[in-house]
Amino acid sequence: MPDHDDFGGISRDLPRLLGRRRLLGLLAGAGALAVAGCGAAATTSSSASTTAAASSGEIPQETAGPFPADGSNGPNVLDDAGIVRRDIRSSFGGSTTVAEGVPLAITLNLTRDGAPLAGAAVYLWHCDRAGNYSLYSRGVTGENYLRGVQETDAAGAVRFTSIFPACYSGRWPHAHFEVYESLGKATSSGNAISTSQLALPKDVCDTVYATAGYEQSIRNLSQVSLTSDNVFRDDGAARQLATTAGSVAAGYTATLAVPV
Structure with missing residues (x-):
């Protein structure tokens, strides 16, 4: 089972990453943002920012969560040379482990x-098929897979493989x-x-989670909904629910409009 509560202790043992992305040569901003957890305070903040974003037509603003690896809570993978990539399935630097799962x-x-x-940039990250976050969860603290940065093209698009x-629970x-x-x-x-954050549709989740490796997700999904989720419940992910297509055999696509 993924360990999503012991990140305070795990952060003390995080490995040093190789190949720092210093070639960009730009200093960080005025300091790292505090990362909210999943409690009542985080929910209140999320509700307020979502309401503000809705009134301006922007994508709802959400918490980065406790596992961002962006320098705000422990490691910062963003200044590593290997982080700018389209295919985020493998780790880079000290490991080449590939995260397995439905494409x-x-x-x-x-x-x-x-x-x-x-010309903008997007940093995207998510858990693996066991519900673990690289760099934080027990057993994968030495991995940095399922994290990557891409630059938007002339049409404003970024694509990740x-x-x-x-x-995972909750x-x-x-x-x-x-x-x-x-x-x-x-x-x-x-x-x-x-x-x-980007939400995935239930019908596709049901299909994917019926495949090998995702068994624990079946029960977890049955215990949560878009209207009960502490991030998406503000509006049921009306503007954060991705449009999907594909199959287990061929892989899926997920597309989301992101006005900022």
Whole structure:
């Protein structure tokens, strides 16, 4: 079972990552943002930011959670040379372990004031098929898979090649992402201009979780809904629910519009 509560102790034993991405040469912003947990305070903050975002037409702002690896809570993978990549299934640096699971290609289409947001950067991360987060969860503290940064193209799109994440206890299946003005700014959470989460549709989750390796997700999914999830319950993920297509055999695609 994934260990999502003992991150305070695990952080003391996090390995040092290799190949720092110092070539970008830009200092971080005014300091790392505090990361909210999953308690009442985090829910209140999420509700307020979601309401504000809804009124402005932007993607709802959400907590980065306790496992961001963006410098705000323990490790910072963002300044590593290998973090800028499209395929995020494998670890890089000191390990080449590949996260196994049903293939999932994620596309985020960024816009600002209705126009494509080209030249921005997106950091995306999520758990593996066992519900574990690389760099934090017991057994995978030496891995940094399922984390990556991409620059938006002329159409404002970023694409990641990944695997379908698990449903772990208490949370709806999701992926986290942070938006930065440029690759040069994507070196620590203090520079993020938007932080949100992508939700996955139930029918696709049911199909994926019926396959080998996802067994524990079946029970976890049965105990949560989009309207009870402490992040998506504000509006039932009306603007954070990805559009999906595909199959277990061919892999799935997940696409989300991200106005910032």
